[in-house]
Amino acid sequence: MKLFLLLLASAVVPALLPSRYLATFVLLGLTATVTVGVSLLMGYAGQVSLGQAAFYAIGAYGAGLLSVHGLPPLAGLLAAPVIAAAAAVLLGAPLLRLRGHHLAFATLAVQLILLSLLSQGTWAGGAIGLQGIPRFSVGGWEAVSDLTYAYLALAALGLVLLISHNVVRSRAGRGLRASASSEMAAAAGGVPVGAYRLAVFALSAAFAGLAGGVYAFYLGYLSPGSFPVLLSIEFVVMAVVGGLGTLTGPLVGATVIVLLVQVLNTLGTQPGMPTYAPSVLSYAVYALLLIVAVRYLPHGMVPALDRLSSRIRRPSQAGVPAESPGPSRGRPPSEAASPHEGLSSETALPSHARPSLVARSPFLARLPFLARLPFRARRSHPVREINRRSDETDRESRRRHG
Amino acid sequence: MAAGAALAVTGAARAFGGVYAVRDVDLAVEPGELRAVIGPNGAGKSTLFALIGGQLAPDAGTVTLDGTRIDRLPAYRRARLGVGVVFQAARVFAGMTVLENVMVGAHSSTRAGFVAAAMRLPSHHRTEREIRTRAFSCLERTGIVSWASRPASSLPLGQQRALQLARALCGRPRLLLLDEPASGLRAGERERLAALLLDLRAEGLTMLLVEHDVGFVMRLADRVTVLDLGQVIADGTPAQVRADTRVITAYLGASA
Numbered sequence: 029m030k031l032f033l034l035l036l037a038s039a040v041v042p043a044l045l046p047s048r049y050l051a052t053f054v055l056l057g058l059t060a061t062v063t064v065g066v067s068l069l070m071g072y073a074g075q076v077s078l079g080q081a082a083f084y085a086i087g088a089y090g091a092g093l094l095s096v097h098g099l100p101p102l103a104g105l106l107a108a109p110v111i112a113a114a115a116a117v118l119l120g121a122p123l124l125r126l127r128g129h130h131l132a133f134a135t136l137a138v139q140l141i142l143l144s145l146l147s148q149g150t151w152a153g154g155a156i157g158l159q160g161i162p163r164f165s166v167g168g169w170e171a172v173s174d175l176t177y178a179y180l181a182l183a184a185l186g187l188v189l190l191i192s193h194n195v196v197r198s199r200a201g202r203g204l205r206a207s208a209s210s211e212m213a214a215a216a217g218g219v220p221v222g223a224y225r226l227a228v229f230a231l232s233a234a235f236a237g238l239a240g241g242v243y244a245f246y247l248g249y250l251s252p253g254s255f256p257v258l259l260s261i262e263f264v265v266m267a268v269v270g271g272l273g274t275l276t277g278p279l280v281g282a283t284v285i286v287l288l289v290q291v292l293n294t295l296g297t298q299p300g301m302p303t304y305a306p307s308v309l310s311y312a313v314y315a316l317l318l319i320v321a322v323r324y325l326p327h328g329m330v331p332a333l334d335r336l337s338s339r340i341r342r343p344s345q346a347g348v349p350a351e352s353p354g355p356s357r358g359r360p361p362s363e364a365a366s367p368h369e370g371l372s373s374e375t376a377l378p379s380h381a382r383p384s385l386v387a388r389s390p391f392l393a394r395l396p397f398l399a400r401l402p403f404r405a406r407r408s409h410p411v412r413e414i415n416r417r418s419d420e421t422d423r424e425s426r427r428r429h430g
Numbered sequence: 431m432a433a434g435a436a437l438a439v440t441g442a443a444r445a446f447g448g449v450y451a452v453r454d455v456d457l458a459v460e461p462g463e464l465r466a467v468i469g470p471n472g473a474g475k476s477t478l479f480a481l482i483g484g485q486l487a488p489d490a491g492t493v494t495l496d497g498t499r500i501d502r503l504p505a506y507r508r509a510r511l512g513v514g515v516v517f518q519a520a521r522v523f524a525g526m527t528v529l530e531n532v533m534v535g536a537h538s539s540t541r542a543g544f545v546a547a548a549m550r551l552p553s554h555h556r557t558e559r560e561i562r563t564r565a566f567s568c569l570e571r572t573g574i575v576s577w578a579s580r581p582a583s584s585l586p587l588g589q590q591r592a593l594q595l596a597r598a599l600c601g602r603p604r605l606l607l608l609d610e611p612a613s614g615l616r617a618g619e620r621e622r623l624a625a626l627l628l629d630l631r632a633e634g635l636t637m638l639l640v641e642h643d644v645g646f647v648m649r650l651a652d653r654v655t656v657l658d659l660g661q662v663i664a665d666g667t668p669a670q671v672r673a674d675t676r677v678i679t680a681y682l683g684a685s686a
Contacts, residue, residue: 198547218538
């Protein structure tokens, strides 16, 4: 509910903003829309995509190409999420067999392939880009002003949040969260883990595709350069900085980082600043702030704020560790229960065997693909897992009986 | 294969790295029976459990549930056919409440997917209501209803076991598999578990109990199957098994 009040409050922002800031607002709304999908994928399904900008691009080019070839823009906008989701299903069916960092790198590869296809293909305008995309229109009404696009972006964000909210609190959503925690137990409860992973991958791609559609009509021009790999990584960073496992997290993460980048850009291009200022500021300060976030807000900003506010509200329980972190936030305390499928390898390894940064930072340990880089002492396999379990059982029994 | 058996395992074999953990195992559990599988260390109990539950596929042999072959099906399909599983390790879903954990168990016997949920269709609301009611009744049965809104990972071991049992029951299983449900429980918890299992048997639920605690098993089970080195060495009522000399040497003798 808090979330929708926040959204409602942000609906008055574009009307009050000076028009030169509206472009940033549109960008922010679209970025947040994509990040909600990334957060759903990472926080609730335990999967990482390092190629989410590819689906953003697919939606944008899909909507752009359809309307350039004479279809009404509304049809293009509606088709954008469908095309992106269909692409995700086609790609995901083989990719989701891969786990952890394999999936992350495979999605990254998908984006690189897509970018080279787009810059080679004359049908997509090649490296110059796709031009002449009409303005968004429905019937006789045409969206011209930035203000209209600001509300269009906000509507996309609201829709995506509503869908995420509904999915998370449902039978399917529980199945997803369960499979991220223990695949074996979820399957034993009847959850088709693979199919659900594919579904949420497609859903997150649809969100990106929808944002891409709005982007295409807003700019009227698309080029492969607008969808760099760095953008995909930025989506992941926003989701993590905001806080995984919450719906407000991606909003906060996207807002903070988009605004930060804008402020740094403005600062760097002030008259009197040295010529290298923009790049130093946008990379160095950005990196520094990320490190600070990693160090001091390991679970992201929203969970940290939640904890702070609950501490203020109930000062007597401030010292009780089990009370302060919410159940869906923070690191699951009983990861030890599922050593071969958990999100982190912390329990599977002696601490000295792990790289110090990953070991010391719960933030990094939460990125499943990092935790699964080959620092593990042994890779688990269901068979080995069962052997290990029965070994332990037998040892325990021997102790009891012998 | 015995006619009319609820669960029939024939010629089941599974090897790990060339060593058979389970070999030529035949097992027929009658409807409504509470069957226990016991055996000394490394007898293949957990492997047999996983072959029936679907965590492992057999190298050879068949597993049938009420006449339907299930040995090649993935675990979630077996769950939909009515196989409920309680693992020995406390595999609760961290980051979810106790109630939500149990509601996941209803997956196997309900529908309503992403689209219905995203659009909040009437079918979604109907399913949610049904699942919630069912989950509460399962929590009541296992005595942890007062923990319903707590994070599942905050429960002590005994309650986590009860939670797993509630989750399995929420799927309305035809066959309930339990892997050492009594291990690590305190005496009182053990008594409550025994009473619940007897209740479930009285309702006609077929159960297969893999257990190391011989005393617990002999008191509860209708029949006992004894495994040693991956093979069945005895099969009969608790009294028959207790008197079997092979069992005494292989199992009781070995650990006494």
